[in-house]
Amino acid sequence: MTYELHYWPTIQGRGEFVRLALEAAGAPYIDIARGPEDAGRGMPAMLRALEARGERHPPFAPPFLKDGDFVVGQTAAILQYVAPTLKLVSRSEQARAWTMQIQLTIADMVTEAHDTHHPIAASLYYEGQKPEALRRAGDFCRARMPKFLQWFERILSQNSAGERFLVGGRLSYADLSLFQLVEGLRYAFPQAAERVLAGTPRIVALHDRVAALPRVAAYLRSERRIPFNEEGIFRRYAELDVG
Amino acid sequence: MTYELHYWPTIQGRGEFVRLALEAAGAPYIDIARGPEDAGRGMPAMLRALEARGERHPPFAPPFLKDGDFVVGQTAAILQYVAPTLKLVSRSEQARAWTMQIQLTIADMVTEAHDTHHPIAASLYYEGQKPEALRRAGDFCRARMPKFLQWFERILSQNSAGERFLVGGRLSYADLSLFQLVEGLRYAFPQAAERVLAGTPRIVALHDRVAALPRVAAYLRSERRIPFNEEGIFRRYAELDVG
Numbered sequence: 001m002t003y004e005l006h007y008w009p010t011i012q013g014r015g016e017f018v019r020l021a022l023e024a025a026g027a028p029y030i031d032i033a034r035g036p037e038d039a040g041r042g043m044p045a046m047l048r049a050l051e052a053r054g055e056r057h058p059p060f061a062p063p064f065l066k067d068g069d070f071v072v073g074q075t076a077a078i079l080q081y082v083a084p085t086l087k088l089v090s091r092s093e094q095a096r097a098w099t100m101q102i103q104l105t106i107a108d109m110v111t112e113a114h115d116t117h118h119p120i121a122a123s124l125y126y127e128g129q130k131p132e133a134l135r136r137a138g139d140f141c142r143a144r145m146p147k148f149l150q151w152f153e154r155i156l157s158q159n160s161a162g163e164r165f166l167v168g169g170r171l172s173y174a175d176l177s178l179f180q181l182v183e184g185l186r187y188a189f190p191q192a193a194e195r196v197l198a199g200t201p202r203i204v205a206l207h208d209r210v211a212a213l214p215r216v217a218a219y220l221r222s223e224r225r226i227p228f229n230e231e232g233i234f235r236r237y238a239e240l241d242v243g
Numbered sequence: 244m245t246y247e248l249h250y251w252p253t254i255q256g257r258g259e260f261v262r263l264a265l266e267a268a269g270a271p272y273i274d275i276a277r278g279p280e281d282a283g284r285g286m287p288a289m290l291r292a293l294e295a296r297g298e299r300h301p302p303f304a305p306p307f308l309k310d311g312d313f314v315v316g317q318t319a320a321i322l323q324y325v326a327p328t329l330k331l332v333s334r335s336e337q338a339r340a341w342t343m344q345i346q347l348t349i350a351d352m353v354t355e356a357h358d359t360h361h362p363i364a365a366s367l368y369y370e371g372q373k374p375e376a377l378r379r380a381g382d383f384c385r386a387r388m389p390k391f392l393q394w395f396e397r398i399l400s401q402n403s404a405g406e407r408f409l410v411g412g413r414l415s416y417a418d419l420s421l422f423q424l425v426e427g428l429r430y431a432f433p434q435a436a437e438r439v440l441a442g443t444p445r446i447v448a449l450h451d452r453v454a455a456l457p458r459v460a461a462y463l464r465s466e467r468r469i470p471f472n473e474e475g476i477f478r479r480y481a482e483l484d485v486g
Contacts, residue, residue, distance in 0.1 A: 060348045074347040081340040097324040104317040105303045121382035132375045139364035
């Protein structure tokens with residue numbers, strides 16, 4: 001079964017957490033909005049799917065995934081849904097709940113990283129909320145980033161199966177998402193991120209281990225990996241990098 | 244098995260979504276931080292559990308739930324974990340994913356409601372970020388609240404099993420959470436919420452149906468239901484209610 005991924009075509013954004021899971025598992029998928037319109041893909045196809053009147057499970061926003069007739073949105077819910085098939089989560093209810101808990105904490109940090117450049121309204125330009133952004137980024141870099149990353153470091157150190165993975169002794173979608181979080185933080189906040197990551201060696205090792213997985217490494221080298229840019233969640237504005 | 248709920252003792256906050264599920268299901272639970280310290284409960288007991296060094300699944304923050312030896316945090320992950328036992332979700336993977344997707348969208352709106360009074364930093368007082376709060380609340384009341392609530396209204400109207408519940412033809416934890424969201428919005432933004440809810444009759448009917456469930460009604464009348472106040476997520480600051 002070929003999955004259909006629906007997400008904004010020019011940014012990594014939240015879609016990247018899903019892309020990484022599909023890529024790491026070698027799952028066949030079509031990145032709909034990045035396809036050619038004359039083949040029925042592209043943005044029009046995504047917007048049609050988003051607004052379909054007869055859809056029983058209409059997503060609130062991209063990303064969403066189509067698995068045959070079934071549509072699922074919300075990054076963490078998508079991952080939770082596909083992970084058993086992709087073998088990116090253990091089957092036990094407790095392991096699934098723990099993996100989800102980590103993923104939701106990553107999602108919280110992603111939202112806070114986004115809000116450093118959009119603390120007032122996602123509908124306004126960054127330039128229209130820059131003083132507020134400077135204040136929020138200061139708190140994010142000084143207080144929130146250390147707090148979150150120290151928690152990920154702690155759970156790696158307390159994993160009874162060892163420090164190689166977040167959940168038990170095998171790769172899960174949460175590891176892929178933590179890799180992406182580190183990528184994003186390093187892009188958006190190079191000084192602040194390096195300062196905090198200097199104290200979290202287990203996270204850095206996990207990031208490097210994920211980057212070296214053959215399928216992930218091939219993906220990162222490919223054109224399917226969209227470069228970071230200043231339209232996505234992680235944006236490099238030097239003034240917000242309070243190192 | 245008696246669950247242990249760990250959450251800040253003086254606010255509804257995110258713990259309330261878990262409380263409502265436990266109460267609606269008639270599940271036995273102890274609200275640890277609200278118990279007497281001389282019986283080993285209260286805030287010290289919660290903080291001990293939060294910081295336990297040997298814990299395999301240490302939560303990032305309250306709320307968290309203990310089910311015997313297993314600890315689970317993050318509101319949506321807690322609900323997802325307990326819901327099959329409490330019969331507050333269908334067993335099918337697709338129904339579970341759809342219920343989770345709705346819950347995560349409710350959670351996103353809850354975060355945005357919180358950030359109306361704390362757009363810069365949760366660690367600062369409201370008074371220290373009031374100009375920013377006024378701007379953010381304006382966008383929340385005028386743009387975000389209608390967008391979110393219209394989506395909940397739409398999925399109720401497109402439920403092939405009827406408009407009584409969000410998922411299929413029976414009560415799920417998402418219904419309880421949508422009830423709580425309406426309660427919070429009406430408390431914090433009485434004018435703005437009523438204006439939007441006037442156009443979403445299915446949400447209002449669902450809210451009233453949940454409030455009338457015998458166990459929920461008994462809970463809401465009890466002292467276990469903490470009144471809304473200005474320390475929680477939903478705060479009534481007249482200047483933020485842009486009606």
